Amino acid sequence: MNRLQLIRTAFLVVVGAIVLWVIYTVLKRPDPGPALMTITLQPRPTLDPATPIPALINVYVSGAVNQPDVYALPAGSLVKDAVAMAGGAAVDADLDHVNLALKLNDQMQVYVPRKGEAVATPNNRSASAAIMAPININTADLDELDKLPGIGPSIAQAIIDYRTQNGPFKTIEDINAVKGIGDALFAKIKDSITVGP
Numbered sequence: 001m002n003r004l005q006l007i008r009t010a011f012l013v014v015v016g017a018i019v020l021w022v023i024y025t026v027l028k029r030p031d032p033g034p035a036l037m038t039i040t041l042q043p044r045p046t047l048d049p050a051t052p053i054p055a056l057i058n059v060y061v062s063g064a065v066n067q068p069d070v071y072a073l074p075a076g077s078l079v080k081d082a083v084a085m086a087g088g089a090a091v092d093a094d095l096d097h098v099n100l101a102l103k104l105n106d107q108m109q110v111y112v113p114r115k116g117e118a119v120a121t122p123n124n125r126s127a128s129a130a131i132m133a134p135i136n137i138n139t140a141d142l143d144e145l146d147k148l149p150g151i152g153p154s155i156a157q158a159i160i161d162y163r164t165q166n167g168p169f170k171t172i173e174d175i176n177a178v179k180g181i182g183d184a185l186f187a188k189i190k191d192s193i194t195v196g197p
Contacts, residue, residue, distance in 0.1 A: 059104050061086035063112035064093035078103060082110045090114070106196045107134050134194035137175055138168040149188045155180045169195045 055075040059082045062068040066087030073081055080100040089095055094115045104110070135144050137159060145156035155178070162178045169175060172193050176186055 057104060057106040057108070059107075060109045061112075062109065064090040064114045065112050066090055073104065075106075076103065079110050083112060105134065105136070105194070107194050134192055134196070136196045137172070137193050138163060138195055148192055150185045151189065155185075171195060 056072045057075050057077070058070055058072055059077075060070045061082045065083060066089075068086060071082060071085040073085060078100065079098060079102045082104060083089055083098075083100070089112055092114045094113045094117065097113050098110075135148060137145070140159075142153065142156045142160060145151055145159055146153055148156075151159075158178050158180055159175065163169060166177075172190055172195055173186075174195075175181055175189075175193065176183070
């Protein structure tokens with residue numbers, strides 16, 4: 001190989017290296033086009049129709065509590081929750097006669113007795129009950145209806161028969177349509193019944 005061929009080969013190698021370097025840098029260079037911004041739209045949070053909205057129930061808490069009043073509590077709350085909403089039990093409260101685990105219903109009264117106060121027992125119906133829940137006349141059975149003042153087994157059965165034939169009561173006043181219930185009897189039971197949830 002002569003000197004001229006050596007120079008020509010070296011020149012071609014250098015030119016080839018430069019061409020490869022130019023091609024490499026052009027292909028590696030990022031696209032100078034406008035930067036794209038990606039916007040992801042998120043759906044607005046909505047209530048799932050399958051998820052029920054918790055209903056509120058109204059409960060009157062009285063007796064040996066720090067703040068007796070009517071309280072709105074979530075459905076499914078316990079007597080314990082109602083007493084806590086009322087500021088807790090008073091110092092002289094007799095919680096041994098209150099079922100704190102009892103599930104509350106709408107329009108229920110929770111009465112916390114004081115120590116030494118006469119408390120109702122199953123055998124002593126004349127004393128006021130520590131907790132008096134209204135009886136739902138749309139769902140109560142014969143035994144529950146029989147517990148209402150002035151309602152015996154025959155009128156209790158008449159209530160059940162009436163709602164079976166005519167559908168559920170819409171208001172507590174609708175019970176007046178049941179044979180055997182007049183204004184005087186309704187006045188006795190109206191505070192003890194509900195058509196509740």
